[in-house]
Amino acid sequence: IMRESYASENDVGFKCINPDVGPIVIVGGAGKLGTLFSQLFRLSGYEVRILDKDDWPNADAILDGAGVVVVSVPIHHTNAVIAQLPTLPKECVLLDLTSIKQAPLAAMLSKHQGPVVGLHPMFGPDLSSLAKQVVVVCHGRDEARYQWLLEQIRIWGARLHEAPASEHDQAMQLVQAMRHFTAFVYGAHLRRERADLDQLLQFSSPIYRLELAMVGRLFAQDAKLYGDIIFSQPDTLARARHYMDRYQEALKMLEHGDKAGFEAQFNDIADWFGDFAKQFQSESGNMLLSANDNRSE
Numbered sequence: 001i002m003r004e005s006y007a008s009e010n011d012v013g014f015k016c017i018n019p020d021v022g023p024i025v026i027v028g029g030a031g032k033l034g035t036l037f038s039q040l041f042r043l044s045g046y047e048v049r050i051l052d053k054d055d056w057p058n059a060d061a062i063l064d065g066a067g068v069v070v071v072s073v074p075i076h077h078t079n080a081v082i083a084q085l086p087t088l089p090k091e092c093v094l095l096d097l098t099s100i101k102q103a104p105l106a107a108m109l110s111k112h113q114g115p116v117v118g119l120h121p122m123f124g125p126d127l128s129s130l131a132k133q134v135v136v137v138c139h140g141r142d143e144a145r146y147q148w149l150l151e152q153i154r155i156w157g158a159r160l161h162e163a164p165a166s167e168h169d170q171a172m173q174l175v176q177a178m179r180h181f182t183a184f185v186y187g188a189h190l191r192r193e194r195a196d197l198d199q200l201l202q203f204s205s206p207i208y209r210l211e212l213a214m215v216g217r218l219f220a221q222d223a224k225l226y227g228d229i230i231f232s233q234p235d236t237l238a239r240a241r242h243y244m245d246r247y248q249e250a251l252k253m254l255e256h257g258d259k260a261g262f263e264a265q266f267n268d269i270a271d272w273f274g275d276f277a278k279q280f281q282s283e284s285g286n287m288l289l290s291a292n293d294n295r296s297e
C-alpha cells in the first residue's frame with residue numbers, strides 16, 4: 001500500500017522543499033540514473049538543466065546561477081568531470097551519485113569551497129518509486145546548507161543512511177563488487193555448461209528461480225557499469241582471492257568425502273549468523289511468496 005501511494009504521487013508531483021533554489025544541473029543527466037533524478041526534481045517543481053558529454057562548450061551558461069550540481073557520469077570519468085567543472089557559485093550544493101564514495105568526495109571537496117555531499121542510491125534506474133529505497137549519505141561540508149535536499153529525497157520516499165565514505169566503500173566490497181563478481185562467474189558457468197535456461201526454469205524451486213533472476217538481471221544491464229564497480233576498487237582482487245580460498249577449502253571437503261567436516265562448518269556458520277539466519281529465512285519466505293505471485297509465466 002505504501003508503494004502504491006508513492007507511485008500515484010508520481011503523477012501529481014512532490015512537495016517542493018526549497019522553491020527558491022537556483023537551477024539543478026545534472027552532469028551526465030542524459031544517462032540512466034541522471035534521467036531518474038531529473039524526473040524526480042522536475043516532479044518536485046525544480047528547474048532542471050542537463051550537462052552531458054557534448055554540452056561542455058556551453059557549460060558556463062548551463063551552470064550559471066546553479067543551486068545544485070549533481071554529478072552522475074560513469075565511475076571512471078567522475079574525478080576528471082569534477083575537476084573539469086568551472087568555479088561554482090559559493091552557495092551551490094555539489095553532490096555526486098557515484099557507486100564509490102571516497103575518491104569523488106575528495107575530488108568535490110577540493111574543487112568546490114561551498115556545500116558538498118556524496119550520495120549513493122542503492123538501487124538501479126528501473127524503478128517507478130523510491131518508496132523504502134536506501135540512499136547512502138556521505139557528508140562532505142556545510143551539512144546545514146543541504147539539509148533541505150536530504151529532506152526532498154525523503155519526500156520522494158527514500159530512507160537515508162548516513163556513513164563515512166570509507167565505511168561505505170568497504171561495505172560495497174561485499175554488497176556490490178563481490179556480489180556482482182560472483183554473479184558474473186555463475187553466469188559464465190551457466191554459459192560454459194550450455195545450461196538450458198528454459199528447462200532450468202521448468203525445474204526451478206522458488207529460491208532457484210530467484211537465484212536465476214538475480215544472476216540473469218545482471219546481464220540485462222550495462223557491462224561498463226559493472227566493470228567499473230568491480231574494477232574501480234583496489235581491494236576487490238584480494239577479496240576475490242579470499243573467496244577463492246573458501247571455495248578451495250570447501251572443494252577439499254567434497255574431494256575427501258568429508259561430510260562430517262561440512263556439517264561441523266555448516267553449524268559453525270549457522271551460529272555465526274545467529275538470529276539473522278531466522279530473520280533471513282522469514283524475509284525470503286515473504287519474497288518467495290510475492291515473487292511467485294508476480295511470475296511472468
Ligand code: NAD
Nearest residue numbers: 028030031032033034052053072073074075097098099124
Ligand atoms: P549511464 O552511462 O547511463 O549515464 C552516464 C551519463 O554520463 C551518459 O549520459 C553519458 O553521456 C554521460 N557522460 C559521460 N562522460 C561525460 C562527461 N565527460 N561529461 C558529461 N557527461 C558525461 O550511467 P548510469 O548508470 O546512469 O550511472 C551514472 C552514475 O550513477 C555512475 O557513477 C554510477 O556508479 C552511479 N549509479 C548507477 C546505478 C545504476 O544502477 N545505473 C546505481 C547507483 C549509482
